[in-house]
Amino acid sequence: MDKLLIRGGRQLQGEVTISGAKNAALPELCAALLSAEPVTLNNVPRLQDVSTTLKLLRNMGVTAERSESQPDQVTLDAGKVTKPEAPYDLVKTMRASILVLGPLLARFGQATVSLPGGCAIGSRPVDQHIKGMQAMGADVKVEHGYIIAKATRLKGARITTDMVTVTGTENFLMAAALAEGETILENAAQEPEIPDLAEMLIKMGAKIEGHGTARIRIQGVEKLTGLAPAAAHEIIPDRIETGTFLCAVAAAGGDVLLKRANAGHLGAVVDKLREAGATIEAGDGWIRVKASQRPRAVGFKTSEYPAFPTDMQAQFMALNCIADGTAKVTETIFENRFMHVNELVRLGAKIEVDGHTAYVTGVPGLSGATVMATDLRASASLVIAGLVAEGETIVDRIYHLDRGYDQMEAKLRGIGADIERTK
Ligand SMILES: CC(=O)N[C@H]1[C@@H](OP(=O)(O)OP(=O)(O)OC[C@H]2O[C@@H](n3ccc(=O)[nH]c3=O)[C@H](O)[C@@H]2O)O[C@H](CO)[C@@H](O)[C@@H]1O
């Protein structure tokens, strides 16, 4: 099993190019199922969840190829889907596989999708996805671990979810694009990945208004067209990868330019990093971060966009571990997203957890040790802690990290980190 070996204590200097957003790429790859014509996406990140999604789509009969001359370009052709199914073996490692439900049901009138497997950060039910499809007229039952859904043609509906759900909103958007009549999504998620998906669907002929707000209106159309390479949809930069590098520099010190990054999607994180003492400048497509002194501890509470993202909680906590002062960190989205705490403590951090709140008292330095990654962003927080810890840190089980980061260790090496992959 791959591990990362990090020798901490080096400042980070230079330039990093941010990849396309995992959480935009996954629904957008699934959106190719909505058209019988080829769909091309640009800025597709090279990470495990994308490979798993391509495998899942190919298993249904979709052809999916990365361009040889432009490796961040993927063209998918869902003209001959033979099996509108997502089997357990292919979905167990990736919860986002639920994103095939809406498109399959909308275009083929049937979908058999394994319930996603359990997840370290919380139970993550998909009841809202199912209720939404039922509201659109689908007959849905859950049997033997599978969601089995059928509909002659989905019908537009008003869907108000019990909570804000990102992939739920994406599934409804894709389903409603081909439904008969109008769908109104109330309490819709506003994360930047939602308007990005909506823009892609609009380029394919969908009629959508209000994306990026809590109320989205979709007028269903008979069919969607493809996207030729010349009209390819460009996936937005990964705001969580961006935030992870910003935290790494704020913790380790240094001066790094992030290229192909969008500071506009990271307002809450940038504000907190400035409070912590980092200098951050940003322009069109770039962010520069400088840090030269011990950070100040900064508290925060995760919440839906545009508030502080849960997917940045662990990485910012790693920064607080070496900061001056005590920070109160509250997680409101997932019930079990403090799995990194015990591992950070193994590196010398002082953290006390009380329910959904962690109190992090900064220490002047961490000391390297072997630690285990428990989920994707927990892994990233351990890497950040390893970059500042004295001596060697080994991060085990980095398959979690590979699920959602595009060549993280190579990018960190490129800005001066002493980090390597070992067996
Ligand atoms: C692929 C992708 O985009 N993943 C992101 C997406 O996950 P995901 O879309 O799975 O997260 P949701 O926004 O749906 O979850 C928010 C909360 O609602 C609950 N819930 C959700 C749906 C449902 O049917 N029933 C239910 O109870 C969840 O358990 C959670 O407590 O948004 C999360 C919250 O920003 C991010 O951490 C993930 O990185």
Ligand SMILES: C=C(OP(=O)(O)O)C(=O)O
């Ligand atoms: C939790 C995450 O992803 P997923 O929803 O795919 O598990 C994440 O990206 O941090």
